[in-house]
Amino acid sequence: MRLDAKIPGGPLPQKWDRHRFELKLVNPANKRKFDILVVGTGLAGASASASLGELGYNVKTFCIHDSPRRAHSIAAQGGINAAKNYPNDGDSIWRLFYDTVKGGDFRAREANVYRLAQISNAIIDHCVAQGVPFAREYGGLLANRSFGGAQLSRTFYARGQTGQQLLLGAYGALMRQVAAGRVRLFPRREILDIVVVHGKARGVVARNLLNGEIECHEGHAVVLATGGYGNAYYLSTNAKASNVTAAFRAYKRGAAFANPCFTQIHPTCIPVHGTYQSKLTLMSESLRNDGRVWVPKRAGDKRPPHQIPEAERDYFLERKYPSFGNLVPRDVASRNVKEQCDQGKGVGETGLAVYLDFADAIRRDGRAVIERKYGNLFQMYEKITGDDPYETPMMIYPAVHYTMGGLWVDYNLMSTLEGLFVLGEANFSDHGANRLGASALMQGLADGYFIIPYTLGGYLAGTSLEPVSASDPAFAATAREAEERIRRLLEVNGRRTVDELHRELGMVLWNHCGMSRTNEGLAKARARVQELREEFWHNVRVPGAGRDLNQSLEKAGRVADFMEFAELMILDALARQESCGGHFNEAYQTEENEARRDDERYCHVAAWEFAGLEREPVRHEEPLVFEHVPLTQRSYK
Amino acid sequence: MSQSIRLTLKIWRQKGPADPGRFETFAAEDISTDMSFLEMLDVVNEKLILEGREPVAFDHDCREGICGSCGAVVNGRPHGHLRGTTLCQLHMRHFRDGDTIVIEPFRARAFPVIKDLVVDRSALDRLMQAGGFVSVNTGSAPEANTLPVPSDRAERAMDAAACIGCGACVAACPNASAMLFTSAKVSHLALLPQGRPEAARRVLSMVRAMDACGFGNCSNHRECEMTCPKEISIVHIARLNREALKAGFLSPER
Ligand SMILES: Cc1cc2nc3c(=O)[nH]c(=O)nc-3n(C[C@H](O)[C@H](O)[C@H](O)COP(=O)(O)OP(=O)(O)OC[C@H]3O[C@@H](n4cnc5c(N)ncnc54)[C@H](O)[C@@H]3O)c2cc1C
Ligand code: SF4
Ligand code: FES
Numbered sequence: 001m002r003l004d005a006k007i008p009g010g011p012l013p014q015k016w017d018r019h020r021f022e023l024k025l026v027n028p029a030n031k032r033k034f035d036i037l038v039v040g041t042g043l044a045g046a047s048a049s050a051s052l053g054e055l056g057y058n059v060k061t062f063c064i065h066d067s068p069r070r071a072h073s074i075a076a077q078g079g080i081n082a083a084k085n086y087p088n089d090g091d092s093i094w095r096l097f098y099d100t101v102k103g104g105d106f107r108a109r110e111a112n113v114y115r116l117a118q119i120s121n122a123i124i125d126h127c128v129a130q131g132v133p134f135a136r137e138y139g140g141l142l143a144n145r146s147f148g149g150a151q152l153s154r155t156f157y158a159r160g161q162t163g164q165q166l167l168l169g170a171y172g173a174l175m176r177q178v179a180a181g182r183v184r185l186f187p188r189r190e191i192l193d194i195v196v197v198h199g200k201a202r203g204v205v206a207r208n209l210l211n212g213e214i215e216c217h218e219g220h221a222v223v224l225a226t227g228g229y230g231n232a233y234y235l236s237t238n239a240k241a242s243n244v245t246a247a248f249r250a251y252k253r254g255a256a257f258a259n260p261c262f263t264q265i266h267p268t269c270i271p272v273h274g275t276y277q278s279k280l281t282l283m284s285e286s287l288r289n290d291g292r293v294w295v296p297k298r299a300g301d302k303r304p305p306h307q308i309p310e311a312e313r314d315y316f317l318e319r320k321y322p323s324f325g326n327l328v329p330r331d332v333a334s335r336n337v338k339e340q341c342d343q344g345k346g347v348g349e350t351g352l353a354v355y356l357d358f359a360d361a362i363r364r365d366g367r368a369v370i371e372r373k374y375g376n377l378f379q380m381y382e383k384i385t386g387d388d389p390y391e392t393p394m395m396i397y398p399a400v401h402y403t404m405g406g407l408w409v410d411y412n413l414m415s416t417l418e419g420l421f422v423l424g425e426a427n428f429s430d431h432g433a434n435r436l437g438a439s440a441l442m443q444g445l446a447d448g449y450f451i452i453p454y455t456l457g458g459y460l461a462g463t464s465l466e467p468v469s470a471s472d473p474a475f476a477a478t479a480r481e482a483e484e485r486i487r488r489l490l491e492v493n494g495r496r497t498v499d500e501l502h503r504e505l506g507m508v509l510w511n512h513c514g515m516s517r518t519n520e521g522l523a524k525a526r527a528r529v530q531e532l533r534e535e536f537w538h539n540v541r542v543p544g545a546g547r548d549l550n551q552s553l554e555k556a557g558r559v560a561d562f563m564e565f566a567e568l569m570i571l572d573a574l575a576r577q578e579s580c581g582g583h584f585n586e587a588y589q590t591e592e593n594e595a596r597r598d599d600e601r602y603c604h605v606a607a608w609e610f611a612g613l614e615r616e617p618v619r620h621e622e623p624l625v626f627e628h629v630p631l632t633q634r635s636y637k
Numbered sequence: 638m639s640q641s642i643r644l645t646l647k648i649w650r651q652k653g654p655a656d657p658g659r660f661e662t663f664a665a666e667d668i669s670t671d672m673s674f675l676e677m678l679d680v681v682n683e684k685l686i687l688e689g690r691e692p693v694a695f696d697h698d699c700r701e702g703i704c705g706s707c708g709a710v711v712n713g714r715p716h717g718h719l720r721g722t723t724l725c726q727l728h729m730r731h732f733r734d735g736d737t738i739v740i741e742p743f744r745a746r747a748f749p750v751i752k753d754l755v756v757d758r759s760a761l762d763r764l765m766q767a768g769g770f771v772s773v774n775t776g777s778a779p780e781a782n783t784l785p786v787p788s789d790r791a792e793r794a795m796d797a798a799a800c801i802g803c804g805a806c807v808a809a810c811p812n813a814s815a816m817l818f819t820s821a822k823v824s825h826l827a828l829l830p831q832g833r834p835e836a837a838r839r840v841l842s843m844v845r846a847m848d849a850c851g852f853g854n855c856s857n858h859r860e861c862e863m864t865c866p867k868e869i870s871i872v873h874i875a876r877l878n879r880e881a882l883k884a885g886f887l888s889p890e891r
Binding site for chain 1 (some may be wrong): 639652689722730757759764777780787798
């Protein structure tokens with residue numbers, strides 16, 4: 001396998017323009033002769049489907065949900081970045097680029113990140129034109145706020161519902177193309193495999209979730225926008241159906257998987273409260289703009305928060321990072337929270353929580369201002385916990401949130417499997433080892449609205465694609481494999497439920513491949529995952545039938561893939577003997593307990609190639625070159 | 638502090654669209670008051686699976702009140718009795734030890750039952766296809782700040798845009814009308830200058846689609862507003878009516 005990132009030549013700011021000029025164009029009249037299969041209707045998939053439909057391609061779009069509008073993107077709260085510099089506080093494309101590369105701890109490609117920053121402004125223009133009701137100043141112009149890890153205000157937002165509003169914009173555009181007949185929608189379909197014909201991705205195998213039928217769909221290219229794999233940990237902020245299945249199947253068909261160990265643990269989530277817990281709820285990072293994070297100075301101090309006097313509180317982020325304070329990047333904040341709790345200073349029933357306190361902000365700005373900014377978040381918190389954050393500080397703890405790793409893609413967003421493009425959280429492209437707040441929405445929409453429409457055209461115009469049909473033997477063979485897996489899952493009829501086994505897998509990953517990792521822990525975790533996988537295939541119980549709406553079976557298929565994929569995460573973590581961003585190996589830290597990178601040996605992307613069932617996957621390296629942002633130790637002091 | 642309660646559940650079971658369906662009774666033991674309603678159903682389902690029975694099918698995804706997937710009629714109310722709350726955000730602390738809870742799917746002509754509590758709400762997508770968007774192609778937008786929108790207008794548009802498309806308003810309406818849902822979209826876009834050029838066409842087309850999809854008429858029962866988990870106001874219905882009237886009289890596309 002050769003990793004060719006296909007980064008265009010020329011100076012950084014001109015690369016994308018130049019590339020767009022050099023890409024071949026598809027004649028407008030020919031576009032409708034191309035069938036494009038888009039999997040996923042989150043921000044990336046919906047924006048791609050709509051834009052490709054507008055261009056005249058014949059698009060088929062698939063999603064698990066009953067409606068494309070329900071994709072996980074809907075839950076994003078805080079906002080979306082752009083380099084508009086409306087507040088006149090010194091922002092620029094260059095600075096957004098710089099911050100993103102640095103925030104990612106120098107494990108992303110400069111050229112990709114620069115393009116992302118360049119496109120960011122057009123995204124805002126487009127979303128506003130669609131009617132996305134972004135927050136505005138009294139004069140009627142767009143409002144901005146600062147957001148996790150940025151020292152300036154470049155984040156656009158729609159209350160605490162930015163993802164929802166952006167997705168409804170993209171969904172509206174998609175619905176318009178459905179009405180125009182350019183996009184055909186296949187909701188309640190789960191893609192179980194990618195069909196490869198003569199080395200190229202030419203189709204998908206889908207399960208109709210309503211009746212369990214297996215369907216084959218052929219096309220000239222496949223676009224995966226299936227989101228991240230945070231649910232490998234069972235508990236995460238991701239929606240319940242978020243999964244790795246389509247991406248993992250693509251990996252098994254020849255698409256390299258990059259940096260699977262790069263996962264993001266978000267510092268501000270509602271703490272776990274019981275073993276029945278089914279998911280974790282994020283409290284938007286925007287809360288850190290006004291909330292102050294603290295713990296009691298004395299370990300084991302169990303007094304209620306209002307009884308702990310000011311002098312006996314430790315505002316540890318403000319103390320340790322005077323210039324960024326509560327706004328340090330997520331990986332840094334999360335590790336510090338864990339550290340405080342490990343020292344016995346955690347609060348609440350479990351001791352696995354710290355306070356996020358708004359008392360000062362309410363005193364300073366008044367309750368009305370705070371309510372306007374965060375009202376719906378406070379309400380959500382109260383609904384879940386029964387506590388009123390206007391009266392008593394919130395309690396937060398880190399939770400799995402986002403996955404920077406994903407299928408490897410080149411500058412065109414094509415994976416190592418020709419004809420398979422990967423967008424949004426499902427690819428690995430722009431966030432390196434740590435994603436900054438409000439940049440996933442930006443990336444998903446950049447990929448879907450403004451990159452794939454060009455690069456897919458370049459591929460189609462420059463590649464000879466012989467006709468295929470779903471009657472091709474490759475389709476039947478791939479469909480048979482999918483059916484066979486389903487049959488096996490139903491046959492086990494063991495004694496443990498899918499959720500039970502998934503929870504156990506999640507604990508192993510959380511303890512050993514989570515916020516802080518050690519070589520011994522990872523090795524142990526690997527063995528444990530193998531055992532669990534064995535147990536899964538011998539002892540899982542999946543009730544019901546294959547040819548029916550069967551939610552247990554859906555879950556079982558996804559968990560079966562997580563059981564395999566978890567090992568790849570662990571292998572990747574073991575192979576990367578350094579700390580960077582969200583990957584923190586305790587053996588590699590500075591005196592101040594920050595991640596210590598090893599740029600001599602690990603300034604590269606690790607891309608894993610599937611090598612067969614009983615063989616170790618092969619690790620490939622794509623070297624990263626930093627010409628514009630000097631490699632430095634991140635410091636948020 | 639959490640407590641443990643016991644409940645009796647009467648849940649609607651229906652194997653498929655053709656099955657007439659019936660209630661089944663389940664005992665839910667040791668339910669923590671910190672659980673969400675869906676977590677309570679998870680616990681019941683885990684037990685059913687281990688007993689070799691089929692778990693209750695229900696739609697859900699985000700479990701934080703934003704995706705609009707979840708929803709069932711709980712003791713006669715879509716999403717349960719707590720105002721402004723989706724089923725996934727309804728916590729068991731709002732029930733008492735020994736309560737009997739009746740759980741059934743959303744019922745409406747336009748929402749056929751698929752299985753147990755799962756219904757087909759694709760009619761809502763078809764309504765959106767009729768005009769729930771601004772016709773702007775990628776690439777053609779002007780600079781975002783060339784079009785100021787007074788902040789109170791933007792806020793009102795956002796109030797309407799908060800609809801999560803769950804369909805509870807339809808389930809609550811004696812006529813199974815989708816008026817609240819449709820008016821939220823019409824209102825969101827009608828309030829913004831970006832939506833004005835197509836406002837007349839949008840409202841007429843979406844109102845027509847409501848009929849075509851099998852939704853009933855609105856006769857001002859206001860059940861929808863009471864039920865809506867996002868507290869979408871019927872003010873938007875009034876705006877839809879005004880827009881429709883205006884469009885009907887003035888638009889050449891009538
Ligand atoms: C609670 C929360 C808050 C967040 N807030 C922010 C924020 O403020 N700012 C920010 O920038 N980012 C935020 N993020 C991150 C961001 O929301 C996501 O990274 C982003 O929305 C992912 O979009 P996507 O289009 O790549 O995938 P998703 O939105 O996850 O969509 C995946 C799609 O793929 C479909 N799918 C998946 N697998 C299959 C399959 N096998 N077959 C068929 N279909 C499939 C699903 O149905 C879905 O339609 C947040 C994330 C969370 C969890
Ligand atoms: S108006 Fe309210 S009840 Fe109706 S679909 Fe929207 S959010 Fe649900
Ligand atoms: S599960 Fe998403 S709104 Fe309830």
